[in-house]
Amino acid sequence: MELFTGKESVEESLVVAFGLEGGLKDFYLSMEKKSPVETARSLFTQLAKIETVHQGKLVDLYNELTGSRASQEDFSESIVSPALEGGMTTQEYLSRFNPDLSSIIDIVSMAMGIEAQALDLYQRASGKVKDKKARQALQQIADEERTHLQYLADYLDQNAS
Template sequence: MQWKNLFTPVANLSVAEARAFMDQRSTGDYELLDVRQPNEYQPTHIPGRRLIPLGELPARLGELDRRKPVIAYCAVGGRSKAAAQYLAGQGFSEVYNLAGGIKVWDGGKVGGALEAGLELLPVEAEFGDALQLAFAMEEGSQHFYQHLEAAAATDELRHLFNRLAGFEERHKARLASLFKEKEGRELDAALAAATVGIMEGGGRLADQVAALPGGPDQITAVLDFAMALETQAYDLYGRLVLHSKNESAKSLFIGLMDEERTHLGFLSRELEGLLSRR
């Protein structure tokens, strides 16, 4: 790393500024770069983002798209400032440092290894394979919400879970239509049925039901839990973007990330409305 690059001025973004920056753009239109070490990443990270430890950045510069804005973050902002300055010195035209790092980030966070869930899709998989996996994961999530709807103690909860299951049904219909358009045949529903236990985020349906906090009649706990699941899904789709070598599959997962972000917004508004009525 060239020392002169460490004196290149870069802009700092507050958490609010960074969130506004990302909310105004599609997920695929910017890079949020984690420059911490893998053992820092695994316990907690901002979902769906690229991990390149600061010490590896010069050798892995080619993994980043110079045409996209980059927001670098680390634990408290020191390493990410150095990373942002280095990138600016290497000709990246729009680079920012997340001031305060993940320590001050009050948005969604997830845990898990970088490789978690990637075994679901071989790196050389074709677009059709990616579509079938996405369909199966949407199917698993739909079954989860239908399970909660059946167990719900109030009409308010039943309506909420029915609406969430409907989101997944519409996604499945779009994926099935896209599969037929691209592959010239119907999507293999039998394969989806065989893998229905897989949910968005790569978790298993039975495990998620068993882990549900407070029971299905606790709406605040359930909303929190649903937001955690959607955040995990966003994170997995983001890592699949980086994992896949098929450009069409990458575009598919970027689109799914944007849809998960929409789901998170809906759940956040539902939770805020619930809390305001208390």
């Protein structure tokens, strides 16, 4: 929660969220390289692409709310320190979840845990922030995290055996 003090503007909130999505994308790409199984590597690639799409939506939301024409590159330059959604480092996530990187169930369970923590982060931040536009933006981001969770649940239903 130290990333969201409650004093952020909508612009600052969206830049922080963009950085968190980028951190998670980088995490998934690093896990892709570590996984010994092609289906698991493919899943990590797919999860990274979802985070890239979410970053694009954040830039679009930023432009819509501010009247700007920022690009993803502009946002990337604004990020001070990328972090993972949920606030843990890559090693902390691996230690906490201890996933079998060849198991689709373990990978999806870990991803669902990360997305649930992100949902919680954005919901708590939206309740804390004073700026009305920032609050609405953070609530919209939380809704996206719910969508990610549903996607992962559906993926697990279709692919776990």
